[in-house]
Amino acid sequence: EAEVAQSPRYKITEKSQAVAFWCDPISGHATLYWYRQILGQGPELLVQFQDESVVDDSQLPKDRFSAERLKGVDSTLKIQPAELGDSAMYLCASSLDGGDYGYTFGSGTRLTVV
């Protein structure tokens, strides 16, 4: 079964450092999403891509977060500088046709900022 690949699986970084997460969606999936999940809460959408274009980044803290999907395939989410409150699970998901028949999520990157 096709999967959404994410790396790293775990990341520990110091406050004020830069950190980056990578996502490779299922082949052929045009839509890619980044979600953040704080412990004990449901995932929250940060940014949505359609191919290489950002469709929605209204919830992305743009002063420190950036996301790109240069060739419309894999994507990178960056935080610079990291803050203690950024400790969370960062999930990537992709869908074929807008999610009508379900999104596929990766296993996520668990970020701990110390």
Added chain:
Amino acid sequence: DAKTTQPTSMDCAEGRAANLPCNHSTISGNEYVYWYRQIHSQGPQYIIHGLKNNETNEMASLIITEDRKSSTLILPHATLRDTAVYYCIVIYFGNEKLTFGTGTRLTIIP
């Protein structure tokens, strides 16, 4: 998108049917009910979705009331691997944006 209300937690004995309720009293006519689950330390997994008719797949059944104000996800023979947080989400077909609440933490008891 319509707001949903789910119990915070539920227990179910292994081998029994797990019935997870969801209230969505403000759902509109063209909004669908989607269910996802999230096993510990994994990403959410799509289970099933429906509009107004009952739906069944290899994972679960979805029962939507006639007035569409509530629904129930049924796992017919729960196993320990079904222990997870279950999210009920109401969105427009093709909306493309899932908004998660806090879900129901289902624990399957041996």
